[in-house]
Amino acid sequence: MKNSFLYMNIYDDLKKKIDQGFFRDGDRIPSEEELKTRFGVSMITVKKALSMLKEEGLLQRIPGVGTFVKGRTLNNEEEEKESNIPTVKKIGLVMEHVSSSFGLDLLYKLDRSLEESGYKMITRFSYYSSEKETEEIDFLLDSGIEGLIVMPCHGVYYNPRILKLILEGFPVVVIDKKMEGISVPSVRTDNKQAIKTLVKYLWEQGCRKLGFASSEIVGTSSLQERKSGFYEAANEFSMEVLPECELKFDLEIYNHSAGEENIEKAVAYLTQLKGKIHGIVCTEYSLVSAFMEASRRIPIKAGKEIQICCVDGPEDLEIPHMKQNEIEMADEIVKLLTAQINGTGMNKDILVPAILKVQKGSE
Template identity: 90%
Template sequence: MEHVSSSFGLDLLYKIDRTLEESGYKMITRFSYYGREKETEEIDFLLQSQIEGLIVMPCHGVYYNPRILKLILEGFPVVVIDKKMEGISVPSVRTDNKQAIKTLVKYLWEQGCRKLGFASSEIVGTSSLQERKSGFYEAAVEYSIEVLPECELKFDLDIYNHSAGEENIEKAAAYLTQVKGKIDGIVCTEYSLVPAFMEASKRIHASVGEDIQICCVDGPEDLTIPHMKQNEIEMADKIVKLLTAQINGAGAGKDILVPAILKEEK
């Protein structure tokens, strides 16, 4: 796994562990913390531990880890989660990211928003973010929504500090200043981007969360803004079924999309 948090991953991890245990397996969990070398190191550790199968959330990036590719080519049981490895025949389970963002755009449209901006961290090489971007633009066309310039914030690698970084706050403030008076909604690809916009809004009095609606994918349980919650329980069930099928010798070359759940504004 890259990383888990209360926003996404904890329920998924717990459910996979419980379901595997019910099937007679024990799960060993390791984290890459977004590092490619660390990812390779942990995969090697797991293989030395004589695992029978691998569930992997690959690191962000343009290139795939050669160690993962080697395992797939050798026929070792592998299930990829959260991302799609384009051009590689490997079972994967992930959220229907395109539909998740389209649902958010529809929700904002129903609330009267007609001029939207799209905010994301760097998208290059990250299939989940690419799919969310595609969903945004498809929905904008479908609902005749005016699209404002995009805002790209820095991907935050700090797994302990959940507050917004100063660089991202400044970028968000500059963006809000640029689109002032022209925008009534912002769609964020991830919850981690929201704090930067909220803090920037406070500093420059941009009314984000009031005159400007903001929404995202995932978030903590007490999140009050509209967001799409990934269905971690259903994802976990499908992940375990795909993995155990491979361990038992059955073919499992499937790419499974799981619908996210809309959580409306509280």
């Protein structure tokens, strides 16, 4: 990626001038704005180059004064100001949201692992809004982060801000989704494997006719992969695939109950297939409540007349589900990000296997 080394042009230029004595100890180097204009790059690229020179002990920044070649003798006031500045390395994290079904363990493990690696993590949330996502990324960049972990918003189009960072070589790791056609390190659950494991479990329980439920899939790689895995597994086990059911994606953060529109769709779907459907695979835990409520209204005995299962879910979830391995995901994310920061990173797409969770006595 030739664009990933734009910051090296600035780094090499300044380092050469320091080595050759053009900039001597105590000299003030051009401002970030001046370097940005001169090299025709973004402020992020400039900050990356200066950060590398600071880490090598060649530069030091004095807030309100400027950036100088190391060795400048500070007066007492500047020494006191410099000594009071904490040298904290920061990493930014932008998530769509977290809940008891997915994200909390990932959040805690990332924070712990990054701290062990010498970083403090700043966490922000996009709440499914691309505009909010951009706002939070800019906030983190202004905070002086050295790398970004981001779970991109659902949608057909990628956030231009994320694409710009990737092309400029800023350390980025994408989680939960794959950005097709973009060379960027990513860590996500092996979604095909997850759904195939669920289908195999249902087949072992005697299910032979399955339905598939999802929110709108367009532009969401994780859901596309789960759908593909469903049909591949159903074909592998010679199971009959019934019509799909598409429910509305619920953007409500605090209310975990199903919306009436989704419940009515689920009621109509299960009523139409009553006596024909043995099991239904939901791509997300958020869809389960609509089918559970629908089964009560019809009524159909969930777990006996029909098996309902999903990906994700809280620890006490009583239906079969695939739990994403958030601890392993966090470990891989930190490895990829710190490798990029240290200049040894590779563009890897890491798939982490999910774990089948079945309540005792339900098999």
